[in-house]
Amino acid sequence: MNLMGYYLNNNNNIEKELTLIYGIGRKKSLYICKKLGIYNLKVKFIDNIKIKILKDILNKNKIGFDLKNKVKRDIKILLDINCYRGVRHKKRLPVRGQRTRTNAKTSKKKFFFNCL
Numbered sequence: 001m002n003l004m005g006y007y008l009n010n011n012n013n014i015e016k017e018l019t020l021i022y023g024i025g026r027k028k029s030l031y032i033c034k035k036l037g038i039y040n041l042k043v044k045f046i047d048n049i050k051i052k053i054l055k056d057i058l059n060k061n062k063i064g065f066d067l068k069n070k071v072k073r074d075i076k077i078l079l080d081i082n083c084y085r086g087v088r089h090k091k092r093l094p095v096r097g098q099r100t101r102t103n104a105k106t107s108k109k110k111f112f113f114n115c116l
Contacts, residue, residue, distance in 0.1 A: 001043055001051070003021070003051075003054070003055065003058070004021060004055070004059075004063070004064050005064060005065065006020055006064070008020070009043065010042065010043045011042060011043075011044070012042065012043060013040060013042060013043075014033055014038055014041055014042070015030055015033050016029075017043055018032065018033070021063055021064055022064050022067055023061070023062065023067040024063055032054070032057060032058075035057075036050055036053060036054060036057075037050075038050055038054075075089055
């Protein structure tokens, strides 16, 4: 089944498959399924009416590609105004106050290879 541009496997539970959509975690997935009454069902057993209601609920929230674009825009704004967080993004270092002396080696490695 195709939902919001994501392909959902028919043989898995709907709660698990909804978490494949960017912006929906386990908690939000369980909340949506309980609200619709499709808790603990496989994707192939959901009728078309429930699928339509599910699509309406998902369209109301920013998820998927809309959310990815919003995050990219927000980071671009930080880069443009040249604030501290924007500078950390630019250097590919941890942004939220993590230490860089012993950890964050992967982010340092990415930055090092991008400069060469």
